[in-house]
Amino acid sequence: MRIATWNVNSVLARLPRLVEWLEQAAPDVVCLQETKVGQDAFPTDAVAPLGYAVAHHGEGRWNGVAVLSRLGLEDVVCGLPADPGFPDVHTLEARTLAATCGPVRLRSVYVPNGRTPEDPHYAYKLRWLGALRDAVAADASGSRPFAVMGDFNVAPADDDVWDPAAFADSTHVTPAERATLAALRETGLADVIPRIAKGPHPYTYWDYRAGAFHKGMGMRIDLVYANAALVGSVSDAWVDREARKGKGPSDHAPVIVDLDL
């Protein structure tokens, strides 16, 4: 069984590349982030011929997450029970949904960016990650294979950014953000780190500007956090760097994980 996660940075802008990638990579289930289309605007007709059913949690211009599965989609749950919202609980954003796909339960996440450590968005990011921890605790400690995967907008360690000095006083690397990831792992989840494909680190994101991809100026912020039942079945994990090349890519590359359940 093959599962994957990919921040597509607009599913409509990426649709030709998404379809091509689904044909080539052939994941059984893929979690998508930043679909950037409304709840009912996901292009399901484009992926249905490939055998994928779609569960989408969208809001329009921003955010949006989905699970595409050719192993069935059951028990779809959108959002978090204790979602703090931004700027407050009256404005919830489409940043996560969970679904059961055959033998596994998966949760697609698009963690808030945080903007700057002084910005209210940063406090929202930390609160949101706390709510995520509470939402996944039962699945994380359960016996069914489970993973929460997606764009976490946090680099777990200094090795996960191309130049730690360039990120001084920036979001994505602060001790508080990393502490929320550690608390998430403490529910029973392990970081499935992709193997090295090229360069010293398995980065998953490269800025569009200044040729960052070709200069190796990347970050590992797209993560697969898996419970014990799933980690034990991982046979391979890698970053599909080919998807970051060529014309019209997302600024994120997919992370693919093969399972031997």
Next chain:
DNA sequence: ATGCCTTTCCCAGAAAGA
């Protein structure tokens, strides 16, 4: 990278991303 691209809103330029 102090926004050097990209996408969305929708037709001009602001907002957001990490």
